[in-house]
Amino acid sequence: MQLLVQRVDIAGRGGVIHEEDARRLGVFDGDRLRVIHPETGKSAPMVVDITTSILTSGTVALYNVTCSDLGLSDGDTVEVHTAVPPSSIRFIRKKMDKGRLTAEEMMTIVRDMVNENLSLNEITAFVTASYINGMDLDEVESLTRAMVETGERIEFATHPVVDKHSIGGVPGNKITLLVVPIIAAAGLTIPKTSSRAITGAGGTADLMEVLAPINFSAEEVQKMTNQAGGVIVWGGSTNIAPADDLIIRVEYPFKIDERGQMIASVMAKKFAVGAEMVVIDIPVGPTTKVHTMQDARRLAQDFIEIGSRLGMQVECAVTYGDSPVGRAIGPNLEVAEALSVLEGAKTPNSLIEKSVAISGILLEMAGKAQRNGGEEMARSLLSSGAALKKFHEIIAVQGGKSDVHSSDILPGKYSAAIPSPVSGYVVSLNNTGLITVARLAGAPHDKGAGIYCNAKVGTQLRKGETIYTIYAESQEHLDRALEEARRLYPVVVEGMLLDRIPQDSIELDRMD
Numbered sequence: 001m002q003l004l005v006q007r008v009d010i011a012g013r014g015g016v017i018h019e020e021d022a023r024r025l026g027v028f029d030g031d032r033l034r035v036i037h038p039e040t041g042k043s044a045p046m047v048v049d050i051t052t053s054i055l056t057s058g059t060v061a062l063y064n065v066t067c068s069d070l071g072l073s074d075g076d077t078v079e080v081h082t083a084v085p086p087s088s089i090r091f092i093r094k095k096m097d098k099g100r101l102t103a104e105e106m107m108t109i110v111r112d113m114v115n116e117n118l119s120l121n122e123i124t125a126f127v128t129a130s131y132i133n134g135m136d137l138d139e140v141e142s143l144t145r146a147m148v149e150t151g152e153r154i155e156f157a158t159h160p161v162v163d164k165h166s167i168g169g170v171p172g173n174k175i176t177l178l179v180v181p182i183i184a185a186a187g188l189t190i191p192k193t194s195s196r197a198i199t200g201a202g203g204t205a206d207l208m209e210v211l212a213p214i215n216f217s218a219e220e221v222q223k224m225t226n227q228a229g230g231v232i233v234w235g236g237s238t239n240i241a242p243a244d245d246l247i248i249r250v251e252y253p254f255k256i257d258e259r260g261q262m263i264a265s266v267m268a269k270k271f272a273v274g275a276e277m278v279v280i281d282i283p284v285g286p287t288t289k290v291h292t293m294q295d296a297r298r299l300a301q302d303f304i305e306i307g308s309r310l311g312m313q314v315e316c317a318v319t320y321g322d323s324p325v326g327r328a329i330g331p332n333l334e335v336a337e338a339l340s341v342l343e344g345a346k347t348p349n350s351l352i353e354k355s356v357a358i359s360g361i362l363l364e365m366a367g368k369a370q371r372n373g374g375e376e377m378a379r380s381l382l383s384s385g386a387a388l389k390k391f392h393e394i395i396a397v398q399g400g401k402s403d404v405h406s407s408d409i410l411p412g413k414y415s416a417a418i419p420s421p422v423s424g425y426v427v428s429l430n431n432t433g434l435i436t437v438a439r440l441a442g443a444p445h446d447k448g449a450g451i452y453c454n455a456k457v458g459t460q461l462r463k464g465e466t467i468y469t470i471y472a473e474s475q476e477h478l479d480r481a482l483e484e485a486r487r488l489y490p491v492v493v494e495g496m497l498l499d500r501i502p503q504d505s506i507e508l509d510r511m512d
């Protein structure tokens with residue numbers, strides 16, 4: 001069938017056809033078509049997306065990349081034929097049926113994802129099937145390699161190249177903003193690519209974006225790292241492991257992070273930038289991704305095993321994840337807190353201790369410090385101001401304001417303090433509850449949105465004193481977050497009297 005092209009200014013491949021043309025071609029939503037330029041013979045696949053309104057019959061709306069790939073403009077004519085679906089559909093179905101994917105099958109799925117031959121529905125099916133049925137280590141290795149091979153890779157002339165990555169799940173985990181400058185200040189090369197939030201209210205990429213651009217090509221990442229010793233950029237923009245961001249987009253609304261995909265996501269990013277020594281941070285706690293020390297050790301073994309299969313030296317740090325790292329959750333709040341520590345603040349303790357511990361392991365692995373001497377070296381790079389100087393350099397090389405101060409970074413102007421309903425002690429902070437409230441306040445999209453924990457576990461509070469403060473960039477977001485905070489009650493303050501149940505509140509069930 002011949003159709004007239006209507007170019008639509010939407011990034012990406014594919015397009016939309018009219019219902020009548022779809023009927024004549026005998027296709028439904030999700031079927032496949034092939035669009036062919038009649039003069040050049042160039043062709044591109046297209047997932048059928050049917051409309052009745054935005055087009056007239058006889059016209060096909062094509063997105064930017066398909067038009068550019070085929071050299072098409074508005075008003076050109078194209079041949080449109082039915083096509084067979086990609087074989088990756090069969091392999092996704094195999095995973096849905098609890099099958100084990102071979103390396104070749106995994107590669108086909110990932111290649112089709114990256115080449116936009118799979119629709120969002122189909123990618124979601126793959127992520128969901130893997131979430132429900134899991135992956136064994138061979139599949140994780142195949143996924144990791146496929147993610148690397150479908151993107152660009154970086155090779156550095158200076159060695160060793162080191163890196164860190166957190167599996168996330170604990171709110172306020174802003175340690176990368178301290179670890180990268182500490183490590184780069186020690187003279188090591190650390191090309192850090194991070195994702196945006198997956199299950200949280202601010203991923204490292206969302207945080208760094210407050211200070212500097214984070215979207216760079218692989219070549220730019222290499223150049224900037226050579227200049228400053230380190231960078232903190234968004235993996236999703238680099239074309240380094242491009243499948244990673246496609247999977248994360250599916251996971252984000254569900255706040256899920258399937259174990260196999262998580263290992264592959266992390267290790268692909270490390271492998272692709274040529275990291276030789278890597279520390280993986282595994283926070284453990286009842287409301288994080290990993291609930292017990294035993295599970296953390298098992299996950300650590302898997303990371304180490306995949307690292308060794310790829311030729312990387314990996315160590316894992318199992319860290320405290322019962323409650324947020326530091327007090328701030330959400331981009332601006334977290335960035336201000338991290339900067340203040342780099343500027344010399346002596347609190348929050350949890351942020352400082354975690355950052356120097358992770359940095360210390362890397363310094364020891366890379367031979368910069370003696371065994372057990374890494375933490376001390378990291379602490380001194382932090383307290384001497386060397387890490388702050390290096391962070392300013394990193395911000396500058398990425399195009400940000402190099403003399404930024406923590407006091408420049410402000411939270412949203414709408415705020416509400418949550419008062420303690422009783423006098424007592426904070427006994428627990430529920431990470432997932434806090435994240436839900438912070439997301440409803442607008443984080444990570446609204447940079448000023450988030451939560452500041454005025455009290456942490458063990459803090460004594462009198463009735464009416466503030467437990468935590470919610471920040472938002474609009475009253476509407478603040479109201480939404482407040483409503484959910486009252487329902488979820490994510491921070492529990494208990495006095496000695498845990499509950500009072502009056503006699504008339506229950507119906508006594510008398511035995512006859």
Ligand SMILES: O=P(O)(O)OC[C@H]1O[C@H](OP(=O)(O)O)[C@H](O)[C@@H]1O
Pocket residue numbers: 164165166167168169170176193194195196197198199200201202203204205257
């Ligand atoms: O949103 P949740 O699931 O907490 O985790 C995602 C965060 O964890 C990792 O942190 P880093 O890059 O090691 O700093 C990711 O890159 C991302 O920023």
Ligand SMILES: O=c1cc[nH]c(=O)[nH]1
Pocket residue numbers: 166167168194195198257261262263265266
């Ligand atoms: O980068 C990351 C971090 C945690 N989980 C992932 O899937 N990717």
